[in-house]
Amino acid sequence: MAVHTAAHHSAGQVLPFRESLMAMLGICFVTMLVALDQTVVGTALPTIVAELRGFDLYAWVATSYLLTSVITVPIFGRLGDYYGRKPFVIASIVVFTVASALCGLANNMLFLVLARGLQGIGGGMLVGTAFACIADLFPDSVVRLRWQIMMSSAFGIANAVGPSLGGILTQYYGWRSVFYVNLPVGLLSVFFVWRFLPHLRHVKHEDKMRLDWQGAGLIAIALGSLQLFVEMLPKHGLSAGSCTLLAASVASGFALWKWERSCNYAILPVDMFRNKSLSALFTLSILGGFTMFSLMFYAPLLFQGGFGMSPKDAGLMITPLVVFVTIGSIVNGRIVTRVKNPNAMLFVGFALLALACLGVVIATRSMPRPLLMTFMVLGGLGLGFVMPNLTVFAQLTAGRAHLGIATALLQSLRMIGGMIGTALTGTLVSHLYASGVRLSLDRDRASHWFSDLSDPQILINHEAQTTLLSQLATAGHNGAMLLESARESLVAAIHIGLAVAAVVAVLAFWQARRVPPVRLKGAKVEPAVMAE
Template sequence: MLGIGLVNMLVALDQTVVSTALPSIVAELHGFEYYAWIASAYLLASVVTVPVFGRLGDYFGRKRFVIAAVITFTVASVLCGVANDMLFLVIARGLQGVGGGMMVGTAFASIPDLFPDPRARVRWQVVMAAAYGIGTAAGPSLGGWMSEHLGWRSTFLINLPVGAAALYFIWAHLPSFQRPHEGEVKIDWLGAGLVAAVLGGLQAFIEAVPKDGLTAGNVTLAVCVVVGAIALFVCEKRATHPIIPLDLFKDSQLVTLFTLGMLSGFVMFSLIFFAPLLLQGGFGLSPQQAGLLATPIAACIALGSVLNTRIVIHMKKPTRILSIGFGLLLFASIGIAFANADTPHLWLELPMAAVGVGLGFILNNL
C-alpha cells in the first residue's frame, strides 16, 4: 500500500508541479502553440490507456503492469526533463500519460485484490488520500520554487526518487494475484484508437481555428473529427467489450453525473494549467510567487474533501452539496477573471481556495 500510495503521489505531484513550471518552459523553449498540448497529450494518453490496461490486469494479474507503469512514467519524466523543444516535450508527455493511465488502471485496481473486505479497504484508503493530499498540496509551491532556483527541468526529474521508491515497494511487496479466466483476451483496440483520434483531432481543431480561422484544412479536420465520432459510435455498438459502453448513456441519472463531471473537469484543468500562466505571464509574478498563490487550489481540495464528509451526512438533501460546490467554482472563476496585476494577493488566494473547496465537495460526491 505504501508503494501504491507513492504511485498516487507521482500522479498528483506531476500534474501540479508541472502546471506551475509551464510558463517557464514556454519562455525557454518557445512554441506557445503547444502550451495546452503539454497537458492534453498526457490526459489523452491516460484516457485511452486506463481501460485497456485495467482489462489486461484483470486477465494477466496487475503486478507486472504496475511495475511497467512506474518504469514508463519515470523514463518519460527523464525524457521530459531533457527535452530541447516543445514538440519533443509534448511527445514525452504523451508517453508519461501512457504510464499514468497504466498506473490508474492497475495500481488502484490492486486495492480490492489486497483487501476484499470493504471495511478493511476503507481504513487503508487513508494511505491513498494522504499521498494524494501531500502531492497536490506540495506541488504548486514546490514547482514554483524549483523552476525559479533549479530550472524547470528539475520539476520532471523530481519524479525519479519517488518513482524509484514506489518501484522498490511494489516489486518487493505487492502480491501477484491472477484471477482465473476463460477464453481469449478481448480488448477494444479499434475503439481505443478512435477515442484517441477523435479527442486529439478535436483538440487540434480548437487550437487551430482561433489562430488561422476556418481554412480549408481546418474544415477538413472538423469533418474528419465528425466522421471519426460516427465511426466510434458504430464501433462501440458492435464491440463485445467496448471501451465506452453505450448502455451507460441510457440511464439519465448517469448522464447527469457524466455532464457534471465534464463541467467540473473543465473548470479544474482550466485553472490548474492556466492560473500559473496568468500570474506569471499576465501579472509578472515569479514562478515561486505564482506557485504559492496557486497552492490553495490543491491544498483546499483535501480540505473540501474532509469538510464534505462532515457536512453531507447531516444534510436532508445531500445533492445540495453539489450546488454549493459549483457555486464556489462560479464565484472563484468570476474573481480570477476580473483580477489584475494590482489585485492584492489575498483577493487572489480566496478564489483559488474556493476552487479547491468546491472541487472537494464535487469530486467526492460525484
C-alpha cells in the same frame, strides 16, 4: 494461474488492516507521482516556454499529455478489469518515470511536447488502473471513503509541496529539475506496488480474453481528431483541414458506437451510457475537467506574466488551491456519509468552483494577496467536494463487472474536458493578448516591435525584458509603458478565458440536478478474485 475469491475482512475490506495499509501506501505514492507532476510543471511552465521560446506550443505541453492520457485511460481501465490492475500499475510507473527524464532533457518545445505525450501514456495507464484499485480493496462505499482520506492526504502533501517546490526548483536550479523530481518518487512507487499491492481480478475467464484492438483504434482516432480540431479551429477557422479532422472524429465516434454495440468483448461497454445516473456523472466529469484544468494552468501565467510575481511567489499563491483539494476531500468524507442527500455535495462543490473562477476574473495586481489566496481556497474545496463523489457514485452505479472501465471513463472524460478547456482557453488567451499588444503598439507608432512583444514570454523573461527596454529607449519609445500595456493585455485575456471556465462551472451546477439520488450507507459491490 490459480484463482480464488478474496476473503473479506472486517469493515468491508479485502485484506487485513496491516496489508491494506501497505497496499494503500503503494497507491498513495502513485498518486503523489501524478500530483507532483501536475502541480510542479504547471508552476514552471511559463519559465519553460520563456527559455525554449515557443508560446505557440504553450497549450500543447498540457494538451499533448492530456490527449495521450485520454486515449489510454479507457483501454487500460478495461484491461485491468480482466487481467487485474497490478501489472499495468507497475508498467505505468516505469513509462511515466522514463518520460519524465526525457522531459528534463528537452532542448526545444517540440521535443518537450513529444516527451509529455509519452508521459501521458504512462499517466493514462496509471489513472486507468491505480484509482480503481481502491474499490478493489474496499468494496464497502463508506469504508472506501474513509480509506480515501489517506490517499487524499498523500495527494495533499504532493500538492502542498508541488507549487512551491516547482517555483523554488525553477528559480534556483532551472526548470529541468522539476521533471527529475519524479524519478525518486517513481522508484518508491514501484517498490511498494510490486511488494504489497495484491493482484486482484474481477472476472473469471475460461478462455483467454480477446483484445478489442478495433475499439481501441477507433477511440484513438476519435479523440485524437477531436483534439486537433479543437486546436486548429480558433486559429484557422473552418478550413479544409479542420473540417476533415471534425469529420474524422464524428465518423470514428459513430463507428466506435456501432462496433462496440455488436462486439462480444467490447473495450467500451456502450450500455453504460444508457444508464441515466452514469451519463449524468460522465457529463459532470467533462464540465469539471474543463474548469479545473483551465484554472490550474492559467492562474500561474496570470500571477507570473500578468502580475509580475516570481516563480516562487506564484507557486505559493497556487498552493492553497491544490492543498484544499485534499482538505475538501477529507471534509467531504466526514460529511457525505452522514447527510441524508449525498448529491448535495456536488452542488456545493460546483458553486465554490464557480466562485473561485469569478474571483480570479476580478483579480488585479493591487488586490491583497490573502484575498487572492481565498479564491484559491474556494477552488480547492470545490474540487475536493466534487472529484471523490463523482468517482464513488460512478463505482456504485456501474457495479463490479464494469468498475474499472467506469472509473477509467470518469477520469478520461475529465481529461477530455481539461483537453478542450486548456486548448480553447489557451487559444483565446493567445489571440486576445496579441490583439491587445498590437493595439497599444499602433497607438505608440511602434507596430514593427510586435514580433518582440507578441509572445507573453517577454513578461516572464527578465533578461529579455532588459534587452528590449534598452532597444526601445534607443528607438525613442517608452519601453516601460509598452511592457505595462502588454501585461495589462495578458491579464485581460486570461480574465476572459477564466470567465468562460466560470460559466462552465455554473452549467455543471445546473446539470448536477440530473444525478439520481445516491445511497451510500451499506452500499457494496461483490468481491473481486485474487490471482496467484
